Each structure stands twice: as structure tokens, then as C-alpha cells.
Amino acid sequence: MDNRNDLWRHVDANKERLIALSDRVWGMPEVCYTEARSSAEHTAELEHQGFRVTKNVAEIPTAVIGEAGEGGPVIAFMGEYDALPGLSQEAGVASHKPVEDGGHGHGCGHNLLGSAALLAAVAMKEWLAENKLPGRVRYYGCPAEEGGAAKAFMVRAGAFDDVDVAISWHPSSWWEVAPPLALANTRADFVFTGRTSHAAAAPHLGRSALDAVELMNVGVNYMREHMPSDARVHYAVLDTGGIAPNVVQAHARVRYSIRARDLRGMLELVQRVKKIAEGAALMTETKMEMRIVSAVSDLLGNTPLEQAMHGVMEELGPPHFDDADRAFAQDIRKTLQPQEIASIWRTIGMEDSGAALADFLVPLDAKRNPAIGSTDIGDVSWAVPTVQAHAPTVAIGTPFHTWQVVSQGKTPAAHKAMIHVAKAMVGTGAAVLLDPALMAAAKADHKKKLGADGYTSPLPPEVKPPLTMSLGG
């Protein structure tokens, strides 16, 4: 029972089915809350494996939970299956070849992410049953990681209230415990309404919403000097008010993404951006409405879980890549900029060795220079002790959200990494389940990191999952 090989046998016994699932999901790329087929594929697999299935989690039609086992602690494995727009690409070729012009593609490897997490859950289910152990395992099928923040809505709806530990992973260049760093992020639309008029005959009667957007952006760009250096603010103009320069634009809309190192810092920054928008409205005599689209929290680490996962990954060793895997990764490497490769090596504090696939475990105390984005697992990490792995599904240096990730989404190397990380995840879950002291330490660490203020969802209560929003990224 305490033999990990026993646990991993269950991963190997189910790997072919889950690799096939990953490849099918790769072939039906669906973005941000439209993952009907991908979610149905995951649901069908959960049902086939005998999980108790809950659909429409948090009133999101493409979110699903499967549970197995009885009593004991609840271990959650976190899966995703959303793709990205505009990244259609053939598999297994080292050049940019869309399958369908303008089509979607799995540019973040979430086909592998969801399938490996489900594989870990299946293995844990069988292991619990075989050893007659108390404990429940859950698979969380989470849509819309890219820009939709589904997990933040699922946390707000209470879907993690009785979970003891959450375990996740993400495709990467590296084999490592993921450093617990992510920025809190709010997406908000600023909608300006003015008054139209003929721009030559009666310009004094018009009040331009587009002017307001421009002034707002200028104001925010002046704010940059006076915000924390690790905060990030970026925008896209979604509505310029029309294409006719001789008509004063009565409506305009700009979408902002406002990121900061922690939740409190982000909420402060959102208020400052809102004041600038109000100022722009005042200057232009237009009306302004701020609409929060989605929001995610920063990531809380969990030291005992990170150490436990690192131990399991050390025991497993890196995935066993062969010469064919390395040769294709070298072909992909040739399509990358040297700066891209160098910057990925810098994230683990190392120099480019020329290797195309990671064949070592990154030390837990590597001198990192991380590139920090945002993720909706942030909110899960505030709700319950959470740990994440990275597994090398791509050639070292491959930037995410690119055709190169899509091309590598079905390679034998990616499949090996996916199976390997499922073993790391289920090994970590079993370690927590079998060791009450580790469970207690993980919970104590979580409580300490939550601090006196605890967690408040960054989503205002009136904001619903943006199910019809079609913008990824």
C-alpha cells in the first residue's frame, strides 16, 4: 500500500484511454466557455470510470465534477480543456501550418492538462478501492482558464468548501514543482456613452466617447510611473465608436486587464484606474460605466505540499525521452528565438545547455527569475491548500500561446510527460492521504499564509460567469 509502484501501476493501466482522450480534445479545440464537446468527453470518461458526476457546476454548463470513494479526506485533481483562438496548427510539424485558417488551437496544452489530471483521479480511485481506504477523490473539469476565470466562479459558488487538498499541473519546459507565483488580475470594461453629431457642421453639439477612451488611456499611462513595479496594466479598445471620422462617436469601450502582486494591491489599482475613467468622462461630458468581466487572485504557495510533491518527483525521475523525442524537439527549437530560449532557462536560474527537452528535476530552491502571469487556480489556492507541478511537454524555450505548443500537443514526448505528471500528482495525493501529519502541516501552512484578513473573492457578487464572452487570452 505504501509502495508507490502500486499506485503508479494504476496510472499505467489507464494511460492509453487518457492519452486518447487528450488527443481527441486536441482535435476539437473550443475556447472560453464554449467547451461543450471537450467537457462532454471528460464527463463520458468519468461516467465510464464509475465516478459520481455533477454537471453544470457553479451554473457553468461546461464545468463538471466527478467524485469517487467514501469518507475520509477529499483530494481534488484540477483539470482544464479550453483552447485559444487563432492558433489552428497541424500536429507534429516544425513549421507554422494551420489546419483551418483562423481556427482555434490548444496553444496552452490544456488537452494534456485535463487528461493527466483525470488519469491521476482514476488511478487514485482504483487504489483507494483496492486498499479499502477511506478517502474521496475528485476530478474538477474547469473550463475557460484562458480569460474566463471559471475556477474563481467555482470557488465563489462553494465547489471547494469540503476539499482538503487540491493538486494541479501545467505543461511547461520543465519538470518541477511549479513556483507559487501568479498575479491577481481583474478584467474590466469601461464603457463610455456620449452624444453624436456631425463632426464638421455641428462639432460643438457632440460629446465624444472615443475622446474619453483616449484620455483614459493617457491618464492610465501617466499612472504607470506611480504604481508598484510588479503591477501590470494593459488594454484593448473593443469599440472605437465607428469608422466614420465625420461623425462624433457616441459610444466607445475599452477592456482593461489590471494585475498586481496581491489581491489588496490589485483592488487598490482597480479603484485608481476607475478614478481615471471617471476623470475622462468628466473631461469629455460623457457617461462612464465600469463592468467587471472576470477576476482572479494571486497564488498562495504551500510549503509542505511543495516539499512532498518534490519528493515524489525526485523518486519518479524525469520522463524517459528517447532520441526521436529529442530530435523533434530540436526541430522545434530551431523555430524559436534565442532570446526566448535564454529567458526560459533564466526562469530556473540556468544557462542554455543546448538540450531541447528537460531531462532533470529543477531544484526546489533554484535561483529563479520567474515570468509571472495570472491563473484562476489562484482562487483555489486561497480556498484550500494547493500545489502544482510542471511537466516538460514542449521543447525547452517554447513560448506558450503559440503554434509551436499546438504542434507539440500530441507528440510521444508530450504523452510521456502527461503520464509522468499524473504519477507525480497521484503520488502527492496518496502521500497526503496516508500521512495525517503532512495533511495537518499543509493546513497549518495554508492558514498562516491566508493571514488575518483571509480570502474574499475578487469577483463582485453581481458578476456572473461571462459565458458568452468570446475573447480568450
Ligand SMILES: [Zn+2]
Ligand atoms: Zn494554460
